[in-house]
Amino acid sequence: MAGRTQPVSSWPGISAAALVAALILGTLATVGLRAETSGGFNPSDWAALRFTLLQATLSAAFSSMLAIPVARALARRRFRGRRVLIALLGVPFILPVIVAILGLLQVFGRSGWISDVLGVFGLPPIQIYGLHGVVLAHVFFNLPLATRLILQGWQEIPAERFRLAAQLGCDGMAMFRLIELPMLRRVLPGVLAVIFAICLTSFAVALTLGGGPRATTIELAIYQAFTYDFDLGRAALLSALQLALTAAAALAALKFSRGDGFGAGLNRAIRRWDGGTPLLDAFWIIAAATFLLLPLASVVISGALGLFELPTLVFRAAAISILVATISTMLLLLLAVPMAVSAATGRYGIVELCGILGLAASPLVIGTGLFILIRPVANPAMLALPVTALVNAVMALPFALRILVPAARDTIERHRRLALSLDMNKRTFFTRIIVMRLRPQIGFAAGLAAALSMGDLGVIALFADAQIATLPLQIYRLMGAYQMQAAAGGALVLLLLSMGVFWILDRGGRWHAEA
C-alpha cells in the first residue's frame, strides 16, 4: 500500500495524534519532573503497591477461572434468552462503576440481602469493605469480559474438530484435553493480562470499597495525597510508580491479547456430541446471570423508590454529566475519526500507537499532570468539567480506534479507485464517503464514549470542589453522607442516562445505514 495515492488526507489524523501524544506525554513528563524522589517511598507506599498488585492478581484469577465453566456452558447449550444473556455480558463495559458498587453493597453489604438472610440464622453480616470487596467488584465487572473472550475462543474452534472427536468416541474428559485445553492455553494468558491491567487502574472501586492502610491502591493513594495532604510532590511520585506499572501491564496485555473486536458472532452455539452435564451447565449459567443481574435489579428497585424524592442536587449533577458527556463525545469523534483514517491508509502506524497510549496512562496520572500544569495559571476547580471531558475522550480513544480503523480501512480500500478516477477531492471523500459509510461504527464509538464519560468517576474527583459535581461524584458524596435513598435514586438516573445515550447513539448510527 505504501506510496500509493490515497483519496483522503492523512494530515488531520496525524495532527490529532500529535495532540493526543502531547497531552499524554506532556502530563507524564510534568509528573516525572515534579515527583519528589528525595523522600523516596515510605512504608505506606509499598503497602499500596503490594495491595494494588494483590487485588489485580486475585481479580484476574477469579474472573478468568469462573469464566471458563460459564463460557463452556454458553458455548455448548442452546436455550431461550441465550442471545440476550450474551448481549448482557457486554453491559458492564459501559456500566457506571458507582451504580454497580451501590448494587453490590445492597446485595453483599453489611445491611444487604445476603447479610439479612445470614442474620435470620443468627450469623454475622458480611464485611464487604477491604480486599474481598474490591476483588468482588472487579470480578463483577470482569467476569463478563472474561466470559466473552473465552467464549470467542470456543466459537473459533472449527466444528469439524468436535465432529472428528465425536466420531473417534472421545468422552468429555478426552475431548477437553484434546480440543478445549489447547484453546484455553492459547486464550487465557491474554484474558488474564487484560483483566490484570484493567484492575490496576480501576480507581472508583478502590475509592468506594477500599481505603484504610490495608486496602489502598496506588491510585487511591494519589487521590489521598491530593485531597487530604495536598502533597503534589508525593502525588507525582506515586503517579510515576503507577505509570511504570500500567505501562508494563498494558504492554503485556497487548502482547498476549489477540486483535479481536467486540465479540461479533458470539450467537452461534456449537453442535457437540459429548453431551456433557446439562445440570452443571445450567448451574453455571444461572449462577453467573444471577450474580450479574441481582445487583442491577436491586439498584433499579431501590432507585425507583427513591426517584420521587430526589434532591435537586442530583438533577443539577445529571445536567452537568450530560454536558460533560456531550463535549467528551464530540472531542472523541474529532480526534478518533481523522486518526482512524490516517491509520487506515496504512502508512502511519504511529497514529494508532498514539491512540493506544491512553491505555497505558491512567486517567488519574494524566489528571495529576494537568492539575500541576493548570494550577499556576488558573484555579483547577474552574476547569474541572473541560478537563474531565478531555480526559474521558482520550480514555475512550483506544476503543474508538479499534472500532473505526477496520471499517475505515475497508471503505478506503473499496472506494479508493473510483474516487480517484472521478477526481473527487480529499475533503469530499472524507465528508461524503468515509463519514457516511462509517456511520454505524461512528455511532457505536460515540455511544461507548458518551456512556463511559457519563459514568466516569476519576479525574473529576481530583478537580471538583464542593460546588460542582458530575452525577457519579454526586452519588458518591450522597453515599458518603449515608443518604442511601437519594444515592439509589441518582444511581438509577445515571444507569438510565448511560444506557440510554449508548442506545440512542448506536441506533442512530445504524439507522438506514446500507450494508
Add this chain to the structure above:
Amino acid sequence: MLKLDECIISNGSFLLNADFEIETGAKVAVIGPSGAGKSTLLETIAGFRDLKAGQMHWNDQSMTTLPPGKRPLAMLFQDGNLFPHLTAAQNVGLGIRPNGRLSDEEKEMVKSALHRVGLPEMGTRKPAELSGGQQSRVALARILVQKRDVLLLDEPFAALGPALKAEMLDLVADLVAETGTTLLMVSHDPQDALRITEQTVFITDQVAHAPVATKQLFENPPPALRDYLG
C-alpha cells in the same frame, strides 16, 4: 490517439512491455491468459500504477504523470463502481461534479443520462434496491455524463449472466458509437471481443502486442492465442 511509447509496467516482480497506438474512436479488446496482465495494463493507463519506463500520450499530450482523475478517461472496475450509500442519481451526478452540488441544468443531464440507459424512474433508488444489470446501467449513465475521451472496461459485467452481459455490451457499443469514445475492454471471452470490438490487443509472454483486427485474429490465431483458446 492513445499512445503507449516503449512502456514498461511493473507489478511486483512481474513486468509487462507495451509499445503501440490506438486510434481515436477505436473499439479495442484486451485479451490474454489469466495473469498475463490485462487488468494491470488498464490500471496503468488509468493512472493507478506508475510506469517503470516509457511515456503515455493522449493526442500528443503526455499523461504519464497525471493523477487518475485528471486523465481524459473513465473506467469501470470489476466491482465497486457505485457508492452504496448514494442514490442512483447522486452516483451519476458525481460524474459531473465530484465535489459539489449540481445545478438544475446538471440535474437534467443526470436525468437524461438515466433515461438513456433505460432507468428513467430509478434515480432515487440506492444500489442495493437495484438488480445487477440495473447497477451496471447506472454506472454507464455516469460514464455518459463524465464525457471522457476514453472508456476502460475491466470486466465490469463479469458477474452478470450471459444474456444480460451481452445486453450490457450492446449498450456500451451504442453509447461509445454515439459519443465517439475510444473503448478499451478487458475480456477473457472471445465472443465478447467479437461482439463489439474491431481490434484486439493480445497479451502474452510479458508483451502487450499492438492491436490487430479482431476478426482476423480469431480466424487465424497465432500459436500463443491458439493455446489460450484451446
